Amino acid sequence: MKDHRKLGAKIWNYRWLYLMLVPILAYYVIFKYIPMYGVTIAFKDYNVFKGVLASPWCGFKVFNKLFANKNFWHAVRNTLILNFATLLVSFPLTIIVSLMLNEVRSALFKRVTQSILYLPHFISWVVVAAISVNMFSVTDGTINMIVERAGFKAIPFLSDNTWWVVTYVICNVWKEIGWGTIIYLAALTGVDESLYEAAYLDGATKFQRLIYITLPSIKSVIVTMLILQISKMMTIGLEAPLLIGNKKVLGVSEVISTYTYRIGIERAKYSDSTAIGLFQSVFNIIVLVLADKFAKLIGEDGII
Template structure:
């Protein structure tokens, strides 16, 4: 094939692709119109503000302005990594997230599987409604309930311990309980809501698979192990990858409300540090550098775990 023929063939292929794209846009125009608000949201509130990460490499001063602030390169990152607080923040953040990954992540799966085995619909719906409710409570309410349950003077738990002959314990100022306390709060608040996706995945399983398992003599546990769990494995892997991608994130509101001077050494995480240095101390460039570090680590974790999932034969998230 000569050069002219090759150019003509390439041009025709590109033209065919363009026509196919336009046909798809025209055919699905109403779907794209429905997607416009979501696209506008991500464009305005997610992508446009990304220009703000430039101040992590500048010595930003509001009086000078965004464009006129002097460049300092990686100075803020070097300052952060050499800070003695970095090791403490990393330890606390990872410890809380590892506990959530080990204790909290499997809980919605377990609840979903158990709810799927409930045969009476009204019982199933009642349980679902009850365990969904805490999700709609704010962390302020959750913190208030925690104080009422665990306070030394009027806490229900301490009153029960005292009635049983034990001494009262100040759980709220005991640093040994803080990480577990946050984990149990998250489990109580979000475990029920986390079952929504898993129950939807379980509902899509072909009932014929359960019938075939019954014919083969499989009981309830065997059906769960060989039918239910393999059928929702892809959903579990995808959510696990996304969860690992948030290993550097801890809910700021939850930690901030539960933090006090007695547990500050185990409660201070990247989110509270960014708030303290950025909002309270007005170190905008420095706090932006800390936030950018968190985001970069999160992206790396997602990419690595996704590749590992694909290496083991799973679909992954992309």
Template sequence: MQIATKRHTGAASRVRTNSKSSLVRDWQLYLLLLLPLAYFFIFKYIPMLGAVIAFKDYNMFQGVLASPWVGFETFREVFAMNGFYIALRNTFMLNLLDLLISFPIPIILAILLNELRVKWFKKGAQTILYLPHFISWVIIGGMAIQLLATNNGIVNNILKSFGMQPVPFLTEPFYWVITYLGIGVWQSAGWGTIIYLAALTGINKDLYEAADVDGATRMRKIWHITLPGIKPTIVILLIINIGHMATIGFDRPFVLSNPLVTDVSEVISTYVYKIGIQSARYTIATAIGLFQAVVGLIFLLSADYISRKVNDQGIW
């Protein structure tokens, strides 16, 4: 017993000594690490204290601390709003469609680019694909109106010149959802492709050479080598996307929306904007945001748990 205790004490002492020597040796790296830590603490963690507004009858003149406490009364008011359920339904619907349509496309594009042998064409195609990621959604919304407007859009003018009926891309709910998804794929697919291309570089090239010796076709190599090689990356990104099912960006639905398609375009982010900013109901907006965050965390943890049970892979 005494020998074991001495060994444990000696091991702990060595760990402390190694930690101190590492801190002294690499103090510049630890100093550089303080900057991102300070960023996350100041701009990510401290603002979390504002979540207490969801449990108060917030008055900007009284401040957060002096505003009267109302408990869960705000959440009861939120859950009684019909508009909240419409926004929640649309958020899940658009995110689910995005997951089904937009998620696989970067994988397919990365595999196609990886199979190309002409380097100049591969680099040019990759640049063209991820360039839309750097365009602001405000600009994209203006481009969509110029191209897809029912009366004077370029696309519908071309259709009318061929004697065809104009398509209400932005004014009819069904076509609006298709347009929303298509523009989203165009804007984000190329950037997502970069992640999978980076993962493809980690696959051992000897596996492809061995497959060539065995006479495997290109499709066989993709199925048995390429896809298993990037499977961990796919799983991690899938879990993260599932964790965002209850959240949605503000820019994309806001710039593409209009009063004619509010039934499908009103999402949580735009609803919070209308309630919190335009109507100055900050307590309601904070409660919705907090609910959204909790649901997103539940989705994230559930997806990670299921992935670990099925594939023995997760984000932690």
């Protein structure tokens, strides 16, 4: 009884702080937890006029139909290819750019460079797609005009499957590389300067200090970021492949998000689109757990 009274007294003493939490809790309950019931649409023969509750259950019929569809697995393959290619380029490049920025001694130059790198993150994909068309178009694209004047044939960046993947990766890296450096730069500020001083006195070069001090000091951050990136391998934004892609490169630009858009919005197959979303979530969770287990096996803390 005394414990309950003490707890009640503590809550009353901090009542204004708890009151400030009410809108946040209400937001998550109303917009995050309650809508989760909509996942049941994936197990129902959903009828928009009957609603979620009145629509009849159909078990795993939707999943069976989905997994038997070649177009679905084609979209899954493209999603994994684009995400893996982007990760393969952007992840090491982000670390390299962060290390380079960390070595800059001019505060003004560093701030200007960071601002230039951060800016593309805040640009809409609609604008990025328009820029990419102006840059990579075969007929009047800036790059192809330079290529043709140099005496070479125009490169079909937006109409050839292989070149389209390259273009997609370039656009993604350009847009997000600056934003990705924020965490690494924050981690680099926490490296003990005395380690650098001791290594300098021992005759270590800048490269040796980078390899034996800087990278080991931020290794845990690198592993954590890699796990988080890997856990999103089945998730890809709708805007980039939809806006940059076209019918000529549908073989590589049709990903999970665009496939869901076409069958869910254009064809009104809500059960199918919900099943795809559930499949994505389960796949990402499994990958996250496996990546975390692997990180712990090699001596890292992981994130779970």
